[in-house]
Amino acid sequence: MCELLAMSANVPTDICFSFSGLLQRGGRTGPHKDGWGITFYERNGCRTFKDPQPSFNSPIAHLVQDYPIQSCAVVSHIRQANRSKVALENTHPFTRELWGRNWTYAHNGQLKGYRQFKTGTFRPVGQTDSEYAFCWLLHQLSVKYPRTPSHWAAIFRYIAQLADQLRQKGVFNMLLSDGRFVMAYCSNNLCWITCRAPFGKATLLDQDVEIDFQQQTTPDDVVTVIATQPLTTNETWNKIAPGEFALFHFGERLVLG
């Protein structure tokens, strides 16, 4: 199993708070020691830091902790290799362009019998079931919407339908973002919490650290964090039901009619 983490915010926010808890679990307090990655969006651009090394002793992970990167959308993943070899090309998140935007994806779970799905011109670079499923998703989207679509609710409903098909092949917890929207599709473990200014103190699960959001933010800030398991103990997290998804747009949850 892998650990997923995402953030959606209405102002550029530093995710170091939550990421440091995840790093602790990447090899020290959890079994997730085979690579990690994190993608930060900055407007339409994004940058990914990834390392096939365990996260808790990775120099790049510590840079990410020490050097605050302000972002409105973040997707992160810590991987325990299942079947595919530990290699950079198998390390999440994966980013591909569609409709002139960078789409970033991370998957937790295992799929079987997925190769009957055709990926078209989106060819996997690595060997993971995860990247294969991502390529299939993008291919299906590009076939249904060859031109850049404008009706976003329809797109995410369609993505959820595609995710339903993948869930029939195994466990498929997914994070997906284009830098504006962050979608979390749940197969068995995904939860989220929306924090609004004024923020209270939050206690990290893996370290005796408290971070006071109020020092970092303005009165209108909204920050949503999505994770495999709750990262904090003093707040109530919302669990996403199996086969359902939650969609966020700059921090706010969108409920599709």
Place this chain on the structure above:
Amino acid sequence: MCELLAMSANVPTDICFSFSGLLQRGGRTGPHKDGWGITFYERNGCRTFKDPQPSFNSPIAHLVQDYPIQSCAVVSHIRQANRSKVALENTHPFTRELWGRNWTYAHNGQLKGYRQFKTGTFRPVGQTDSEYAFCWLLHQLSVKYPRTPSHWAAIFRYIAQLADQLRQKGVFNMLLSDGRFVMAYCSNNLCWITCRAPFGKATLLDQDVEIDFQQQTTPDDVVTVIATQPLTTNETWNKIAPGEFALFHFGERLVLG
């Protein structure tokens, strides 16, 4: 004008040597202060570090200097913004998947009248002429070779023909790699040098630093460095003629018949 740097090697090699010279020019001794990026290949995977900040004071650039990443193919770029805004999505190198491989590209120069070229399903994310040209190149390649091609000499000859068309629109110095091949197409400024073990000492152009390659390498090592201008003063660099290209495969130059 921007600075280009690439490396091609037959064993995973640490590029810090050459990159530190480039960093010095990124804002301190040269006018290139509007962002930089570097892509390291590790087998089929690659990772990119990029920053819209000037390179000489970028924490990420210093991480890249301090933390050796062993790679057989590297592409790097320091940008001075011409017309497009300084933003992450306009920062080179650009990486896209084609034929199940990651293709990484960096451009130096300016193009005009290039929007008559159609980019098909490879849509630019940012606003640069550079990324636009890259999308057009990939689109042309995907049209000519819808299936993964096997005849690499023909592919790179075709890429050179496409680059010739782009050069008619302005200045087009290009670096392109899929992790195995590194291609350098010259419009006005690109040169290369191939170093073979045993390596002599090399002096960086911008710092009083000598690095002894012999401490880092084995007797069969071959390392080629490609750069806008020679990075060292005590070695003879080969200048690529305008409209010509040099192609390298794990350090060795390939001369196409």
